[in-house]
Amino acid sequence: MAVKFAAHDLSLYAVAHQLPHAQVTNEVLLAALSERCGRLAARKAKSITKRLGIEGRHLTRDLTQATSTTSPSSIELSQQVLTRALAQAGLSANDLDYLITHTCTPHTQVPPNAAWLADVLAYHGPYLELRQACTGFANGLQIASAFCHASQQAVAIVGVETGSVYFDMDKAFIDTEQLVNYVQMGDGAAATIVGPKHANKAIISDIYLGQVGHQKTPGFYLDSGSKDVGDKHMARFHHNTQAVREQGSQLFELGWQALQSRGYQLDDFAYILPHQANGHIDVLMAQALGISPQRIVNDAKQCGNLGSAAIWVSLAKLIHSGKLRHGEKVAILGAEATKYLYGGFVYQHHEGINI
8 A cells, every 4th residue: 555755845934723603512412312302312412422421522513403504604613713823823815826625515516715814814826626535735835845945935724614514404314424523523623734845844754655545435425416316305424333433443554554664662752642543532442552642643532523624723733832842743543434544754843823
């Protein structure tokens, strides 16, 4: 199996994250489900929350309604977070060489989020969007690596998810996989500004991406593409939890092997930042690696699984926490169950990064 490493390292100029509204606890989430769908559905969902270890999340949907529009929208979240990141970097939108966005819950299928975001920011440069979930960040960095080397200018990468609106609180819609989605997923956004490698800035290096999805059934997918539009039903995320359990840990193992192939060992890293799949991720990964859970970043317990935004949100929270010392490294291990991708990078902290 081939792993693609980007040819050029990057500097991280700024990173910011945005979570909508106040945190929604399990108690509030389950009460809303019980009110509309009955106690049995709520009891089933409660048992799933215990297995997942997620205690809270932030949502753009209205829990008082069976279905809901997003508020704030993915464009509003993206504008808020990118505006903050640009201010941290001391740049304007039109200082960017390129705008890259990634999401699996877009504002509209066409035009992409990137187009709407360019509008509200009065950005007149080129943009592109990756329709991708939990390793969208890794593909974004692969592209930015080439762009920044060629232009010697900054690139913005924005990851956002507003998937909570894909859940219909209706007995006819709900099954076990939809209940997993309901209690596991959260909404949020994050933005990074990256540029060509500079000695006096934080470094993103060893950017890798691989996949082992050939001929495998997707662990997670969103219907209502051209394949399904004729059925005239509400779009929904399908979640093959058994397939994800069987394949998920392998993706983290392959990511760690990719970094080991570059000469890294566990002692090189102050923290390991895995994809935030569930609230037990720190204990599970610590056991697998034989290290303290305190070295594993766990934001899923309080934020849920943020999909395409997860890695950026957790990196932003870690950097802004003040826990990192100058020169310390963080291993990022991304994993995506759609067709089993793994990707990540090494982050080296610089005390001068704007927060």
